[in-house]
Amino acid sequence: MPTRKLESVVSLKDIRVACKACSLKEICLPVGIDKNDLESLDAIIDRKRPLTRGEHLFRVGDSFQSIYAVRSGSLKTYTTSESGQEQVMGFQLPGELVGLDAIAENHHPLAAKALETTSICEIPFTELESLSTKLDGLQHQLLRVMSQEIRDDEQNMVILGQKSAEQRLAAFLISISNRFRRRGFSATQFNLSMSRSDIGNYLGLALETVSRLFTRFQNEGLLHVDRKHIELLDREKLCAYSGAHCSQQQQPQKSSGR
Amino acid sequence: MPTRKLESVVSLKDIRVACKACSLKEICLPVGIDKNDLESLDAIIDRKRPLTRGEHLFRVGDSFQSIYAVRSGSLKTYTTSESGQEQVMGFQLPGELVGLDAIAENHHPLAAKALETTSICEIPFTELESLSTKLDGLQHQLLRVMSQEIRDDEQNMVILGQKSAEQRLAAFLISISNRFRRRGFSATQFNLSMSRSDIGNYLGLALETVSRLFTRFQNEGLLHVDRKHIELLDREKLCAYSGAHCSQQQQPQKSSGR
DNA sequence: CGATGACTTGACTGCTGTCAACGTGCGTGG
DNA sequence: CCACGCACGTTGACAGCAGTCAAGTCATCG
Numbered sequence: 001m002p003t004r005k006l007e008s009v010v011s012l013k014d015i016r017v018a019c020k021a022c023s024l025k026e027i028c029l030p031v032g033i034d035k036n037d038l039e040s041l042d043a044i045i046d047r048k049r050p051l052t053r054g055e056h057l058f059r060v061g062d063s064f065q066s067i068y069a070v071r072s073g074s075l076k077t078y079t080t081s082e083s084g085q086e087q088v089m090g091f092q093l094p095g096e097l098v099g100l101d102a103i104a105e106n107h108h109p110l111a112a113k114a115l116e117t118t119s120i121c122e123i124p125f126t127e128l129e130s131l132s133t134k135l136d137g138l139q140h141q142l143l144r145v146m147s148q149e150i151r152d153d154e155q156n157m158v159i160l161g162q163k164s165a166e167q168r169l170a171a172f173l174i175s176i177s178n179r180f181r182r183r184g185f186s187a188t189q190f191n192l193s194m195s196r197s198d199i200g201n202y203l204g205l206a207l208e209t210v211s212r213l214f215t216r217f218q219n220e221g222l223l224h225v226d227r228k229h230i231e232l233l234d235r236e237k238l239c240a241y242s243g244a245h246c247s248q249q250q251q252p253q254k255s256s257g258r
Numbered sequence: 259m260p261t262r263k264l265e266s267v268v269s270l271k272d273i274r275v276a277c278k279a280c281s282l283k284e285i286c287l288p289v290g291i292d293k294n295d296l297e298s299l300d301a302i303i304d305r306k307r308p309l310t311r312g313e314h315l316f317r318v319g320d321s322f323q324s325i326y327a328v329r330s331g332s333l334k335t336y337t338t339s340e341s342g343q344e345q346v347m348g349f350q351l352p353g354e355l356v357g358l359d360a361i362a363e364n365h366h367p368l369a370a371k372a373l374e375t376t377s378i379c380e381i382p383f384t385e386l387e388s389l390s391t392k393l394d395g396l397q398h399q400l401l402r403v404m405s406q407e408i409r410d411d412e413q414n415m416v417i418l419g420q421k422s423a424e425q426r427l428a429a430f431l432i433s434i435s436n437r438f439r440r441r442g443f444s445a446t447q448f449n450l451s452m453s454r455s456d457i458g459n460y461l462g463l464a465l466e467t468v469s470r471l472f473t474r475f476q477n478e479g480l481l482h483v484d485r486k487h488i489e490l491l492d493r494e495k496l497c498a499y500s501g502a503h504c505s506q507q508q509q510p511q512k513s514s515g516r
Numbered sequence: 517c518g519a520t521g522a523c524t525t526g527a528c529t530g531c532t533g534t535c536a537a538c539g540t541g542c543g544t545g546g
Numbered sequence: 547c548c549a550c551g552c553a554c555g556t557t558g559a560c561a562g563c564a565g566t567c568a569a570g571t572c573a574t575c576g
Contacts, residue, residue, distance in 0.1 A: 082503045087416045103405035133391045146404040147361035153411035158345045160418035161462035204419035206533050211556055245340045464565050
């Protein structure tokens with residue numbers, strides 16, 4: 001019947017949502033791009049079927065064709081060392097780009113895997129690059145995004161280089177919280193799509209340490225944990241624990257990798 | 259007399275050496291840029307008087323005007339946390355760029371300080387950006403350099419996240435060695451312009467640990483240390499110690515920060 | 517030649533990793 | 547709908563790597 005048909009058309013439209021209709025356009029690649037120019041950008045972007053949990057967007061060594069933006073869901077990026085040991089490099093939330101580290105060598109140094117059902121926008125790089133020479137706003141935004149990524153990685157180096165386990169987890173939670181807030185979600189209540197093991201690996205800690213710290217933070221009344229669900233009860237104190245000046249929004253908006 | 263005058267002209271020329279005459283053009287920003295276009299790039303680059311040891315190129319919070327390339331000497335980049343604790347983010351050797359992390363927010367998140375007498379090329383960013391829209395090779399190279407920087411930072415995250423002290427120092431030495439080699443210097447014999455404390459800070463180790471490891475590596479016949487001078491005696495084994503697959507050139511050419 | 521800063525070496529402590537056992541929730545299949 | 551299995555998470559005991567503190571050595575520079 002017409003009704004069902006209409007619905008299916010609507011959901012199809014959803015999948016093909018253009019940048020200018022996307023709620024993430026204020027934090028994604030289109031930032032600072034002229035409304036008219038946005039259509040040229042839109043034209044090169046490919047929206048694919050969603051990835052299911054555990055599915056790879058790309059793997060280590062895959063040839064570099066595109067960068068990707070997360071539309072919904074989340075990813076983790078990671079490498080596997082020769083000894084088979086995994087290193088999680090970052091987590092990507094909606095509006096964040098992945099694959100920027102592949103430009104240099106034309107293949108992906110990291111793998112990207114969906115932590116949950118995740119929708120992706122694919123942005124073919126050569127087309128993006130040539131478009132960037134035409135739309136000055138786009139080139140600038142691309143450079144800005146990459147620069148921000150470098151900053152975030154620097155931030156992570158500080159965390160890994162000289163913070164205690166407690167400070168690392170606190171900083172991680174504050175960072176996640178800020179990134180959710182920026183996307184219009186609750187800053188005090190959220191689900192962590194990644195496992196304890198992923199968090200520990202990312203922070204340079206054993207998963208047992210992460211688990212113990214969650215318990216301790218909860219006992220101290222800083223937060224409430226229920227499996228993957230986190231509720232921050234005392235953001236102030238958590239900031240203090242993180243050993244960083246995180247007066248409000250100071251935290252990196254996106255502390256992770258690509 | 260004419261002779262002396264000629265000499266002084268030569269040395270002046272040295273200081274103003276154009277990219278196309280620079281020995282670093284194969285690894286610096288000009289990579290992949292057409293010979294004719296190189297002059298347009300050259301035209302915007304400003305060569306300043308050398309920095310002396312300890313002098314700052316820029317400080318945290320300085321407004322972002324330019325990115326810089328090291329021509330000779332070396333820099334370290336670092337931040338100071340609210341608690342006054344310093345975190346060294348990277349060391350820059352000739353041909354490497356600094357300041358890319360400042361694009362995002364228009365001010366420098368790190369300070370850059372000369373570790374020895376150091377010559378710098380200043381590249382005003384707005385001019386670089388507008389030139390990049392015209393010279394397609396330049397935009398691509400700029401993106402490549404930034405992408406490489408992200409990769410290097412990722413590499414550092416692996417080192418800080420899951421390597422032992424021994425592996426960290428070994429990986430650091432191999433990385434430095436590779437970077438020197440790439441620049442035409444000896445890969446087995448070099449001077450470390452940074453202090454033990456800087457190395458330790460950069461690697462997330464106490465300076466005492468670094469010192470102990472140098473002693474141990476020397477006792478094991480891996481290298482010879484004399485104050486700042488390092489001679490690698492068994493690069494193979496050092497690679498093995500680093501816990502990475504560094505068969506020849508595999509190592510990141512530039513493992514450091516901006 | 518003395519002072520200062522950089523480096524080395526030693527002794528001790530503690531944080532965090534490792535190993536191991538146990539608990540919990542979810543999905544699958546009967 | 548329930549039982550089972552498995553992956554994920556928690557908790558405990560113990561140990562070791564690397565940090566801290568402290569003393570001593572060495573090199574460089576005024």
